Amino acid sequence: MAEVNMPRLSDTMQEGTITRWLKQVGDEVKRGDVLAEVETDKANMEVEAYDSGILERVVAQEGETVPIGQVIAIIGSGAGTLKGGQPEVLVTTQSGQTPPVAPSIHESAAVEQPSVFAGISAQQNGVGVNRMFIKASPLARRMAEEHGIDLLQVKGTGPGGRIVRDDIEDFIEQRTISPAAAMQPQPVQPVGAAPASISEISMADAEVVTLTSMQKTIARRLTESKQTVPHFYVGNEIDMTEVLKLRQELNVALSEEGIKISVNDLIVRACALTLEKFPEINGSYKDGQFVLHKKVNIGIAVDLPSGLVVPVIRDANTKGLRVIAREARSLVAKAQTGKLTPAELDGGTFSISNLGMMDVTEFVAVINPPQAAILAVAATRKTFVPIDDQPVIRDIMHVTLSADHRILYGATVARFLKEVKHLLQNPFLLLV
């Protein structure tokens, strides 16, 4: 008998939501078969079987959100098949190390603990109660109860992943130190149950929406960013007249190839070239050190109905406009259909958020840690500009760079923006 666990599909993933089971209880499963689709904080992913056999039990139902490492299904000989035994039951948490990316399966706890399974079916009452079976010492259970801790949120460090007193004490300590961080993965308030803090607002007139994994991640990471990264902001105005002319000429010339270069592609190119000269802006502040990345990987924020994703154009400084345009278009299309892979979302060293199409005069963005900076790009507008003391109409674009003051200082950022501006105002430089 083998457990299928919620795989860890990206570095930041803490839980995943089963969107669809592709195999049903009783189905024969071969190693490598896709068992289910999982929505993570970053993408929709497939969970593959690592063992062959019969899908005996589906533990996590569609729509259910499960922490990584937790059992979502059982593959066995077929002897233990439990048809229609829904809702089923979670067996263990974190029953071992979860490999960094690949879906994982553990042969362990299920085999050692037949009594647990026996107990489950006996206890099923069929009214939709999801009883959680978690390996925890009696003392840990009692402490969790006394402190109102959900054992599902606690990582067990005892033998076989058992939750012991140390783990509960760690959890309590962490919760005391940073209530936001520790409380974050708590289950979302059910509809109708008002959190105490906003009880003054009548909940009767409100709709309470359960967050998707992605929305939870955005909420967590951006809160973390604003609370831990000291942001400062430097703005500039860039005359886009020349670069827009160039873009028009390029697009006419490239139209037969089906290539269309966007304003954003030009900004990506300008930033990528400039970042080569400003390693701190392409760096991270980490544990009291500056980490200067050798690669320039630029994330581009893509708006989605359900939130926001930031797919990454890798080695952007080595890529010409043609390649950048093609990759950006493909990433945006994948983002909109939920097909981005973790690899396409990881590893960004700098981000660009462009609200130019939305007629925004200016805005500031929140840094996407561990990156040190993010460029907020507003709309390009026809503006009177004094040239030789005469008012001239030019295409002016406002940009604001949000920077992490632990690694970046005002003058560096100002010089960076000046260089980006120089490239965009002398756009032939973008071609070489």
Next chain:
Amino acid sequence: MAEVSLRQVLNDTLREEMLRDENVFLMGEEIGNFEGSYKITAGLLKEFGPKRVVDTPIAENGFVGMAVGAAMLGLRPVVEIMTFNFIALAIDEILNHAAKIYYMFGGQTPVPMVIRTPGGGGQQLSATHSQNLEAWFAHIPGLQVVAPSTPGDARGLLRTAIRNNNPVLFLEHLALYNAKGEVPEGDYTIPFGQAKVMKEGKDLTVISYSRKAAIAYDVASRLERENKLSVEVVDIRSLRPLDGETLVNSVKKTGRAIVFEEDWRSYGVGAEIVATLQEDAFDYLDAPIKRVASVEVPLPYSKPLELAALTGAQELESAINDLAPRRRRR
């Protein structure tokens, strides 16, 4: 307080009890002229004469039966069985007479007798002379079984044993006879069924008795000195009746326990203690209780093999390290 050896304390206590109560008398093999195989009865024949210090034939069944009869008629015999291993011959007298008569005669006939006997291995006395059979006797209602680990406890427990109206098995350990310890002054007694916290600790509890309790105390004290772990040591002292309350309270504090015993693991004293703890301290347990006991073989004569078969400080320390919580308790 004076530091006295356990051997000397036993001798002193027997003498005092004989002086205190003329019904107290001693029986056993070689306890008179030879003054005992381990010299526990040294000088007593000379002082009290052959009516009160009786050398017996090599016939455990006979003289233990005689002691039961003497006790029924009002005397207080203290019988020495030369080593615990020889007690097998007298089991019928102990099990079916000594332990039953007080009950079966409707409480009219107490059997106030004590059987003193040394057990334990480690002296290269081989398989038939090194055993720890206490679980057999602690199993029997009607008997009381005590096993001190220090001279101070030996004195208090032996007084209680002799003055008690029930048959008592008083377990000594060959390797403890020379152990020295402080012995309080005065006519104190230690009630049966009271465990002793030898050393307080926070990280885990080691429960033991007799020689192993002394070893546990040493190991725990060293770990504390080296600032490694804070180990609580509880000496049960009395196997029957067992003081569950003290054990449970200790585990409530530490959440983790090891039973350290010299007998064999299966069906041993540790099994009873573990069962008691899981019944009464379940919600306080942070890990399964460990048993550190002797290897389940007849004890070999060869010194290296004997050492390998007997459990000791090393085995205990490794179990402590296995079981210790990740973070130390403050």
